Amino acid sequence: MIVVFDTSVVVSAALRDRDPEAVILHVVQHPEFTWVASAAIVAEYLEVLSRPKFAIPKQVIERWSRAFAQNITQVDPVPDIVFPRDSKDAKFIACALAAQAGFLVTGDQDFEEARRLLHTRIVSVAQFKRLFSIKL
Numbered sequence: 001m002i003v004v005f006d007t008s009v010v011v012s013a014a015l016r017d018r019d020p021e022a023v024i025l026h027v028v029q030h031p032e033f034t035w036v037a038s039a040a041i042v043a044e045y046l047e048v049l050s051r052p053k054f055a056i057p058k059q060v061i062e063r064w065s066r067a068f069a070q071n072i073t074q075v076d077p078v079p080d081i082v083f084p085r086d087s088k089d090a091k092f093i094a095c096a097l098a099a100q101a102g103f104l105v106t107g108d109q110d111f112e113e114a115r116r117l118l119h120t121r122i123v124s125v126a127q128f129k130r131l132f133s134i135k136l
Contacts, residue, residue: 002034003027004096006089006106009125010045014056014064018136020125023105026134028071036099038077040091042068075099096120103128 005024013020027033037045045068048054049061077094089108096104101120105128112122123131 001032001103002036002099002101004036004041004092004099004101004104004120006092006104006108007041007044007048008107009105010064011048011054012107012125014049014060015054019129022134022136023125023128026132028067035072036075036095036101037068037072038075038091038095038098040077041095042072042074044091073099093118 005027009020009024013024024035027035046061046065049056049064075095075098077091078097079094092104092106095101096118097120104118104120104122105125106122107124128134
């Protein structure tokens with residue numbers, strides 16, 4: 001099953017070490033799942049994790065960077081996806097389309113409008129956790 005994680009989930013995992021991290025760990029530890037992202041998404045993960053407002057220690061960012069390199073299958077996104085609701089989110093839709101993802105896990109309500117563009121299930125961390133009975 002192919003999964004795309006929105007940046008908000010990755011940042012929450014790095015900051016809080018709770019449900020978002022448990023969901024990401026579940027995906028990377030179970031071979032039936034594949035975490036996919038485009039190069040632009042991985043770059044966004046790293047850029048946002050490095051923002052001073054989050055004050056994430058450099059060693060934590062480096063750990064996440066290694067995790068991205070080891071666990072993400074990079075895909076080339078579908079070109080020219082337009083998502084007027086939030087153009088910065090178009091890259092996640094393009095990635096989900098290209099990978100034929102089963103799930104897009106997000107905390108961003110803007111993706112609600114994307115449901116009509118995708119066959120991918122757009123779910124929150126809590127919904128994904130319940131669907132797959134993930135424990136902390």
